[in-house]
Amino acid sequence: MRRKEIISWALYDFANTIFSANVISIYFPLWLTQELGGEQIHYSLAISASMLAVAFTMPLLGILSDRWGRRKPLLFLFTLACAFATGGLGTLADLSLALLCFALANYAYQGGLVFYNALLPGVSSEGELGRVSGLGVGLGYLGAILGVVMVTPFVSGRLWGWDVPFLTERGNAASFLPTALLFLLFSLPIFLWVKEPAEEGIWREKRVWKALLQIKAHPQILRFLVARFFYLDGINTAIVFMSVYLVNVVGFSGKGEVQDFFIVSTTFAILGGIGWGVLTDRWGHRRTLSLVLLLFTSAIIAATLATTKFLFWFIGPLIGIALAGVWTSDRPLLITLSPPGMYGEFFGLYSLSGKLAAIIGPLQWGILVKLCEPLGLWKYRIAIFSLTLFFVLGLLILRKLPR
Numbered sequence: 001m002r003r004k005e006i007i008s009w010a011l012y013d014f015a016n017t018i019f020s021a022n023v024i025s026i027y028f029p030l031w032l033t034q035e036l037g038g039e040q041i042h043y044s045l046a047i048s049a050s051m052l053a054v055a056f057t058m059p060l061l062g063i064l065s066d067r068w069g070r071r072k073p074l075l076f077l078f079t080l081a082c083a084f085a086t087g088g089l090g091t092l093a094d095l096s097l098a099l100l101c102f103a104l105a106n107y108a109y110q111g112g113l114v115f116y117n118a119l120l121p122g123v124s125s126e127g128e129l130g131r132v133s134g135l136g137v138g139l140g141y142l143g144a145i146l147g148v149v150m151v152t153p154f155v156s157g158r159l160w161g162w163d164v165p166f167l168t169e170r171g172n173a174a175s176f177l178p179t180a181l182l183f184l185l186f187s188l189p190i191f192l193w194v195k196e197p198a199e200e201g202i203w204r205e206k207r208v209w210k211a212l213l214q215i216k217a218h219p220q221i222l223r224f225l226v227a228r229f230f231y232l233d234g235i236n237t238a239i240v241f242m243s244v245y246l247v248n249v250v251g252f253s254g255k256g257e258v259q260d261f262f263i264v265s266t267t268f269a270i271l272g273g274i275g276w277g278v279l280t281d282r283w284g285h286r287r288t289l290s291l292v293l294l295l296f297t298s299a300i301i302a303a304t305l306a307t308t309k310f311l312f313w314f315i316g317p318l319i320g321i322a323l324a325g326v327w328t329s330d331r332p333l334l335i336t337l338s339p340p341g342m343y344g345e346f347f348g349l350y351s352l353s354g355k356l357a358a359i360i361g362p363l364q365w366g367i368l369v370k371l372c373e374p375l376g377l378w379k380y381r382i383a384i385f386s387l388t389l390f391f392v393l394g395l396l397i398l399r400k401l402p403r
Contacts, residue, residue, distance in 0.1 A: 002123075006132055008189035009123045012116055013140030015186035016079075018147030019109055021266070022179040023086060026148070026243050026258060027155065028102055031172035033244065036095045040244060043099075044366030047240055048359040050103040054110045055355040062114050062347055071115035072196050078112035079187050081105075087180035090173040110355060116190075117331055118347045121340075123194060134277015134328040141269035141324060147182055148259050148266075151175045156256065220401060221337045221346060225353040227401075228330060231293055231394030232354045234387035235326060237361035238300065238319070241383075245303075249380045250312055257309075261316050269320035276328040285333035286401045292325030293398075297391040304385040333401075361387075 032038040065071050085105035092098045124132035153159050154174045215222050246252040246261060280288040299318040306312055338346045365383045372379035 005123045005194050006135065008193040009119060010132070010136040010139045012075075012187055012190040013136035014143035015183050016109060016112070016116075017140035017143040018151075018182045018186070019082065019086060019105075019179060020239075021144035021147055021262060022151050022175050023089075023102075023105065025239055026262060027151075027172045027175040027179075028089070029240070029244055030247070030258075032095075032098065035172060036093075036098060038095050038099070040241070040369055041366040042095070043240070044362040046099040046103045047106065047362040050106040051110065051355040051358040053103075053107050055352050055359065058111055058114050058352060058355065061111070062118070062349070065115060065118065066342060070196060071118050072191060072194070075112050075115040075119075076191055078108045078115070079184070082108035082112065083180040083184045086183070087177045090176040110358075114347050114350075117350070118343045119190075119194060119196070120331060121335055121343055122196060128281070131277045131281055133331045134273045134275075134280070134324075137273030137277070137324045137327045138270045139273075140327075141266045141273060141320070143186065144266045145263050145270070147179065148263055150182060151178050152256075152259055154178050158256075215349060218337070218339075218346075221334070221349075223397060224330075224334060224337060224401060225349055227394045227397035228350070229353040229357045229394075230390045230397065231296075231326070233357035233361040233364075233390040234300065234394075235296065235323065236354070236358040237365050237387055238384070239323075240362055241365055245380055245384060246312070249377050250306075250309055252309065252312075261312065264313065265316035265320035267320070268317035269324040272321035272324035273328050276325040280329045280332060285329050285336060286398060288325065289329040289333060290395055290398055292322050292329060293391050293395050295325070296322035297388050297395075300384060300388055300391070304381050337401075357390075361390075 029040075029043050032043055033040065061074065065074055082105050085101050085108060089098060089101050089105070092101060120133060120136075149159065154170065154177075155172055157170070215225075243258050243262075246258050252258050252261060276288060276292065295318065299315055299322055302311070302315050302318070306315060334346060334350050335343065364386065368383040368386060369379045372382050375382070
């Protein structure tokens with residue numbers, strides 16, 4: 001039964017990464033800029049607005065979930081909202097409505113992660129947090145690969161150069177409905193087979209927002225969250241704009257090469273998630289996370305300097321491995337720093353640090369690209385190189401945490 005619960009929990013990573021790969025990383029930014037006539041600053045604003053909403057509401061909902069002792073009902077509500085908003089995207093032709101619908105889908109997707117992460121201690125013991133988290137990451141990136149493979153025929157009518165029966169090329173908008181259905185389908189196991197232990201929760205303040213002040217009594221958690229704010233600024237921005245960078249700077253085709261790049265990178269992320277999970281349990285969560293961030297920084301510098309497609313087929317796997325390592329090591333690190341019974345609250349603040357970073361990062365990218373317009377394609381290289389600053393700041397702050 002325990003193994004069944006672990007796999008069911010991890011399959012939610014499989015499900016939600018189908019959404020993040022197809023909608024956030026590939027098809028929505030391409031659809032927005034190539035077919036709806038939008039600009040990168042429009043995408044930046046939609047991402048930032050939805051993340052701002054998450055940043056202000058998720059800590060409150062995390063605290064309430066602790067008081068209630070239940071996370072699954074809220075996770076189900078947010079999953080359903082994301083799926084409906086994603087499915088509706090393809091029916092829209094108006095730029096403003098499409099941005100609004102995307103912002104709602106992204107809000108629900110990001111918000112659901114708060115409750116999903118808070119379920120991790122209930123399906124694993126302290127000694128296996130890294131491995132269970134790594135399994136989720138590995139299955140998540142497998143979901144990204146299979147999600148792209150299953151959705152691509154609806155967009156192009158072809159898969160790896162072969163015509164797919166009964167399907168014709170319909171464009172990027174055709175990706176949204178099958179993505180929504182796949183997200184719903186593979187999220188079902190967590191609702192059916194993961195048992196949520198009865199909890200009373202900890203409610204030490206009469207007013208909800210006063211509970212946020214408890215972070216002052218946990219300085220190590222505060223330090224971790226500040227570090228996370230900085231390194232996720234770089235990570236979130238790289239995820240959001242990678243497909244745009246590949247098409248405009250590297251010369252990849254949006255009709256197939258971008259998808260193949262993400263599949264190859266994600267394949268290495270699967271292996272990375274499992275490998276990092278073992279390493280973080282043996283070597284320590286903080287030390288592993290620091291190593292991961294050094295690798296990510298190196299990959300971003302390489303992406304800034306690379307001038308050929310060939311080099312990116314090596315940079316992509318490096319980014320995939322590093323990305324898997326972040327999620328594998330930083331979730332267990334927060335759990336080991338948090339007092340029992342307050343996981344929902346601190347995962348709400350965990351979400352807050354990430355979402356605040358996701359407000360600033362995309363805006364920074366959009367503004368830099370706009371300001372450096374006279375420099376041609378160098379504007380993109382300047383924007384991506386600027387992300388290394390945030391990795392370095394995150395690393396410096398993490399150094400003072402226990403190994």
